[in-house]
Amino acid sequence: MQVASQTTLQDSPTADETAFSRQSLLGLNLEEVEEIVTSQGLPRFRARQLWRRVWRHGQTDFGDMTELGKDARDKLSAVCQADRPMITNRQTSKDGTIKWLIRCDDGQEAEMVYIPEDDRGTLCISSQIGCTLTCSFCHTGTQRLVRNLTAAEITGQVLLAMDELGDWPAGKEERRLTNIVLMGMGEPLYNYESVKKALSLIMWGEGLGLSKRRVTLSTSGIVPEIEKCGDELGVNLAISLHAVHDELRNELVPINRKYDLKTLIDCVRRYPVLSNARRVTWEYVMIKGVNDSPEDARRLVKLIKGIPSKINLIPFNKWPGSDYECSSDEAIDAFAKIVMKAGYASPVRKPRGQDILAACGQLKSESVRLRKSQMAALQQAAK
Ligand code: SAH
Ligand code: SF4
Numbered sequence: 386m387q388v389a390s391q392t393t394l395q396d397s398p399t400a401d402e403t404a405f406s407r408q409s410l411l412g413l414n415l416e417e418v419e420e421i422v423t424s425q426g427l428p429r430f431r432a433r434q435l436w437r438r439v440w441r442h443g444q445t446d447f448g449d450m451t452e453l454g455k456d457a458r459d460k461l462s463a464v465c466q467a468d469r470p471m472i473t474n475r476q477t478s479k480d481g482t483i484k485w486l487i488r489c490d491d492g493q494e495a496e497m498v499y500i501p502e503d504d505r506g507t508l509c510i511s512s513q514i515g516c517t518l519t520c521s522f523c524h525t526g527t528q529r530l531v532r533n534l535t536a537a538e539i540t541g542q543v544l545l546a547m548d549e550l551g552d553w554p555a556g557k558e559e560r561r562l563t564n565i566v567l568m569g570m571g572e573p574l575y576n577y578e579s580v581k582k583a584l585s586l587i588m589w590g591e592g593l594g595l596s597k598r599r600v601t602l603s604t605s606g607i608v609p610e611i612e613k614c615g616d617e618l619g620v621n622l623a624i625s626l627h628a629v630h631d632e633l634r635n636e637l638v639p640i641n642r643k644y645d646l647k648t649l650i651d652c653v654r655r656y657p658v659l660s661n662a663r664r665v666t667w668e669y670v671m672i673k674g675v676n677d678s679p680e681d682a683r684r685l686v687k688l689i690k691g692i693p694s695k696i697n698l699i700p701f702n703k704w705p706g707s708d709y710e711c712s713s714d715e716a717i718d719a720f721a722k723i724v725m726k727a728g729y730a731s732p733v734r735k736p737r738g739q740d741i742l743a744a745c746g747q748l749k750s751e752s753v754r755l756r757k758s759q760m761a762a763l764q765q766a767a768k
Contacts, residue, residue, distance in 0.1 A: 407466040410439055411544065412537030412582060415591070425460040439467045440592050443544060443553035469545040470495075470538060482738030487545065489514075489538055493531055495570055497542045499550065499562070500737050506550070507564040510542045512580055513571025518605055520625070520638050522670055524704040525570045533576040539583035543593065555593050565595065568603040568623070574610035584618055597621075598663065608644040608652045615657045622656055623666040623697070624649070628676050629684040637676070646688070654692050664693040671712035671720065672701045678716075682723035696724050696732040702739075 410418060419432040434452055438444045447453070447462035473494065474486035483499040495511040514531035516523075543565065547553060550561040565587065567573040573580045584600060586592040602614060603623035614620065628634035634641040641649075653665055667689060671677050685696070698721060701711040712720075717733060724732050 407462075407464055409535075409537040409541075410435070410465050410467045411540045412535055412579075412586075414582075414586065414589075421465055422457075422461070425457075425464065427457050427460060431457045431461075435461060436591065440586075441555045443547055443555070445469070467544075468541075469548065470541045472545070472549075475549075476741040478738040478741045480737055482741065483549070484738060484741050485545070485549070487542065489534070495534065495538075495542075497546065497569055498738060499546055501561065505563045506561040507566055508543060508546050508562050509566050509568050510539065511569030511571055512539060512567055512573040512576050516571050517575060518572050518638075518640055520605060520627075521636060522627070522672060522701060522707065522709050524702075524707075527706070530571075533579060534571070536579045536582035536586070539579060540586050543587055564599045564601070566601045566603065566623070568601075572605055572607065573602050574604045574607035574614065577610050577613065581614075581618060584620060588618075588620075597658075601666065603666075603668065605638050605640050606644050606649045607640065608648055611652050611656065615655075619658045621658075621663060621666070622653070623668055624653060625670075626667045626685075627670050629681055629688055633676060637672075650688055650692075659693045661693050664695045666695045666697050668697045668699060670699045670701050671717050673710040673712045673716070675709065677712040677720055679719055679723055682720045686724060686727035686729070694729065696729045698724070698733045700733070 408421065410421075413421075415432065415436055418436055419429055422432040422435065423429055431453060435450065435457075438450045438452070444450055445467045447458045450458060453461070470487040470489055472485050473488050476484045478484075481501045485497050486494055487497065488494050493514045495514055497511060498509040500507045500509065511534065513533050515528040516525050517530040518526060520526045543562070546562055547555070547560075552560045552562050567580065580602070584602075587595050588597050588600065597618065597620045600618075601621040601623050602618075603625060604611060605625045611622065614622070625638060626634075627637045628641075629646070631641060631645050634646060644652075653659075656665060659665055667685070669676070669685065689696075698717060700717065701709055703709070703711060721732050
């Protein structure tokens with residue numbers, strides 16, 4: 386397998402040194418932008434104009450915001466900015482998947498991935514650099530948490546992707562980015578306040594106006610925050626289940642020791658927005674000889690009985706250093722058949738962007754990225 390294309394971009398114009406001292410507008414709500422505007426002695430209505438330039442038109446250069454007038458442009462450009470994170474690497478897979486490595490102001494790096502499909506284009510974004518949880522099958526889990534991403538860094542990923550995909554002005558009909566999933570690096574519910582603020586801006590009608598039905602948050606199962614997320618954001622929920630017995634889940638998804646299967650499933654049962662039209666997704670990574678028996682499949686459908694659900698069987702993506710293997714095609718088929726017989730449709734997730742290591746659990750930052758030789762071995766294995 387060959388990587389379709391790759392570019393390394395070290396001198397992105399967003400690497401503006403002065404950005405360090407100017408406040409980012411990307412994590413602020415309209416009231417907060419109004420405070421900045423009035424603190425500069427400018428009339429309040431300038432805030433809404435500035436807001437529209439940033440959120441509806443994707444403008445980053447104050448010089449282009451002619452509607453604001455020269456005085457406002459000069460004053461505002463001295464104290465705030467709408468810069469994106471810097472792109473340090475862009476890879477495009479043969480199947481159209483794009484992966485960007487992005488660098489924050491403090492040099493920390495995260496990844497985001499765009500996955501085009503016939504009826505949608507999904508952007509997978511990160512919520513943390515690394516992860517504090519140590520799920521045994523997850524590559525990101527081997528990297529210790531470096532820090533939470535700020536709200537501006539989370540929205541910045543989405544705005545940057547829109548720049549890259551040519552999706553401005555926001556809300557245009559033929560846009561390429563239609564859905565967002567928080568399935569990149571990190572546990573979004575361990576960075577809840579920033580995730581909440583970022584998603585509110587993305588979903589607000591005067592922000593990007595993306596419907597909450599088009600946003601999915603994936604969690605390993607932080608029960609108290611799942612409840613808050615349902616009440617306060619109402620986005621779609623995906624649960625990283627991966628095991629149907631506590632003993633095994635304690636090993637695969639160690640947060641299970643704190644919130645066990647019963648507590649988690651009871652909490653999902655109460656998730657406010659669930660209906661047949663908006664079902665919870667149960668993510669289940671298929672690991673050979675570990676969690677892939679017919680007995681596991683039967684217990685899975687029993688556990689979630691009565692909850693409007695989709696089941697997503699994810700072939701385990703092997704990474705160097707992991708002892709796990711992906712289940713055989715036969716085991717996946719047999720598992721899927723049991724699940725389908727119980728009424729859940731087409732449950733196997735097709736791996737995407739494998740040639741650029743963009744698949745689930747393979748997102749990882751530059752400091753610990755795979756060496757070329759490891760990458761070659763992995764690509765060989767994937768043939
Ligand atoms: N922390 C959140 C979101 C990020 S992980 C969570 O755990 O849900 C996104 C998804 O990728 C999760 O379902 C995760 O279990 C899955 N995943 C992680 N490593 C994987 C691997 N090696 N192969 C397949 N799926 C993996
Ligand atoms: Fe963290 Fe999710 Fe990976 Fe677990 S699966 S280590 S929660 S990113």
